[in-house]
Amino acid sequence: MPFILPSSLLQTDEVALVLAFGKLSVLEACSVLGRSVQRAEAPTERVSVLHVDHLPRDRVTELSGVHKIAPVTAELDSSSGPMDELVGLMASYLEEKSNFSLSGYDIGEDDYEDLVRSMLDGLRERGLRKVRLLRPKGNELLSERVLSREAFDVVAFPYHDGFGLGPTVWVPDSATMRQRGTRKPIPHSDIAMSPRLARTLVNLAGLGPGQTILDPFCGSGTILIEAYAKSLRCLGLDSRASRVQETREYLRWSGGGVSDKGYDIRKGDARELSRMLRGTKVDAVVTEPLLLPRLDARPKTSTARAMIEESASVYNDALASMAESIHSECRIVVVVPVIQTMDGDEVSITLDGRRVGLRLYQPGPVGFEYPIRLSFESTRWVRRGVYVFEPRS
Numbered sequence: 220m221p222f223i224l225p226s227s228l229l230q231t232d233e234v235a236l237v238l239a240f241g242k243l244s245v246l247e248a249c250s251v252l253g254r255s256v257q258r259a260e261a262p263t264e265r266v267s268v269l270h271v272d273h274l275p276r277d278r279v280t281e282l283s284g285v286h287k288i289a290p291v292t293a294e295l296d297s298s299s300g301p302m303d304e305l306v307g308l309m310a311s312y313l314e315e316k317s318n319f320s321l322s323g324y325d326i327g328e329d330d331y332e333d334l335v336r337s338m339l340d341g342l343r344e345r346g347l348r349k350v351r352l353l354r355p356k357g358n359e360l361l362s363e364r365v366l367s368r369e370a371f372d373v374v375a376f377p378y379h380d381g382f383g384l385g386p387t388v389w390v391p392d393s394a395t396m397r398q399r400g401t402r403k404p405i406p407h408s409d410i411a412m413s414p415r416l417a418r419t420l421v422n423l424a425g426l427g428p429g430q431t432i433l434d435p436f437c438g439s440g441t442i443l444i445e446a447y448a449k450s451l452r453c454l455g456l457d458s459r460a461s462r463v464q465e466t467r468e469y470l471r472w473s474g475g476g477v478s479d480k481g482y483d484i485r486k487g488d489a490r491e492l493s494r495m496l497r498g499t500k501v502d503a504v505v506t507e508p509l510l511l512p513r514l515d516a517r518p519k520t521s522t523a524r525a526m527i528e529e530s531a532s533v534y535n536d537a538l539a540s541m542a543e544s545i546h547s548e549c550r551i552v553v554v555v556p557v558i559q560t561m562d563g564d565e566v567s568i569t570l571d572g573r574r575v576g577l578r579l580y581q582p583g584p585v586g587f588e589y590p591i592r593l594s595f596e597s598t599r600w601v602r603r604g605v606y607v608f609e610p611r612s
């Protein structure tokens with residue numbers, strides 16, 4: 220897995236994550252990193268700082284909802300403050316004529332320039348006179364370019380009335396994940412979720428290899444393909460035979476990671492799971508039931524409410540059915556539509572898990588408000604929101 224700098228640099232108690240999906244990415248990090256997360260701060264929409272105790276570096280490599288991870292090496296009061304420790308660290312990795320870049324998140328142009336200048340000055344004072352600043356478009360070096368090591372990348376963001384900075388130590392390898400989306404042998408729908416989002420949702424289920432995941436509204440299998448790549452056993456259900464065929468074809472194409480076939484995809488109704496599963500239980504459910512019809516414009520709030528009401532019974536019936544189908548201590552991850560209306564409202568489905576013996580998943584000390592709305596990924600006018608439930612013990 221692609222560590223750009225030695226993983227020992229993540230032996231820190233403050234780590235910055237550049238988020239792919241806003242709060243959902245923070246939830247994924249809290250779930251995957253477990254008890255090591257003591258507290259989370261959200262200095263900007265794009266960056267979260269986790270306060271950690273013994274960060275499990277092998278688990279970091281499982282994250283998919285982040286673009287970059289960096290230890291917070293410098294905390295400055297102003298953009299022109301001294302950044303000795305960070306520059307010292309950079310100097311130990313940079314050679315004469317190396318490239319470096321400063322990726323600024325939610326930082327104004329003037330502050331960006333000041334930070335770059337004090338970094339360059341510091342490097343020159345340390346004798347590195349020919350290092351070059353790579354200035355990416357939008358002041359952010361994308362993680363693919365970090366991965367190809369075009370430059371030593373430093374992330375910077377507003378933090379505690381000043382700025383937080385740190386070197387990018389790890390980025391997820393999204394190339395293989397992206398290929399599963401772009402090279403798939405089945406028709407592409409432009410409202411289908413991205414493999415990166417699907418992987419993040421699967422990670423929220425908290426399962427290990429060989430455990431069984433169910434997507435009872437599997438569509439063409441975007442969620443299951445990511446689960447399969449993590450060596451999970453996959454059960455899929457869809458009410459349409461053509462979707463069942465597509466998911467099977469997709470899984471066959473990907474090869475997957477389990478030694479036997481490792482998947483079972485059937486035609487069926489998600490509201491009748493116990494009949495479909497004949498009483499057997501699964502280790503997690505991850506699913507996106509209905510994304511509603513494509514909208515060409517924002518609807519009125521009243522129209523949006525009517526659309527939501529129409530699909531609410533499917534969600535509620537299916538949730539009850541899912542709750543009966545999981546082992547204790549297992550999670551249910553459900554994506555709901557969040558419609559943005561022409562009146563400026565957001566209308567969504569409220570899922571009440573208590574009714575069916577579930578509670579909202581709240582990992583460790585960080586509280587999350589559900590549904591967690593996705594930042595940065597949206598289908599037109601219908602955004603996605605995510606619920607994660609676990610059984611009430």
Ligand SMILES: C[S@@+](CC[C@H](N)C(=O)[O-])C[C@H]1O[C@@H](n2cnc3c(N)ncnc32)[C@H](O)[C@@H]1O
Pocket residue numbers: 411412435436437438439440441442456457458459462487488489490506507508509510533
């Ligand atoms: C939004 S799509 C799922 C897309 C999937 N996440 C993907 O990315 O490929 C919802 C799917 O649920 C199926 N569906 C609708 N009602 C169902 C029901 N009661 N039981 C099972 N499947 C159902 C539809 O045929 C559709 O393929």
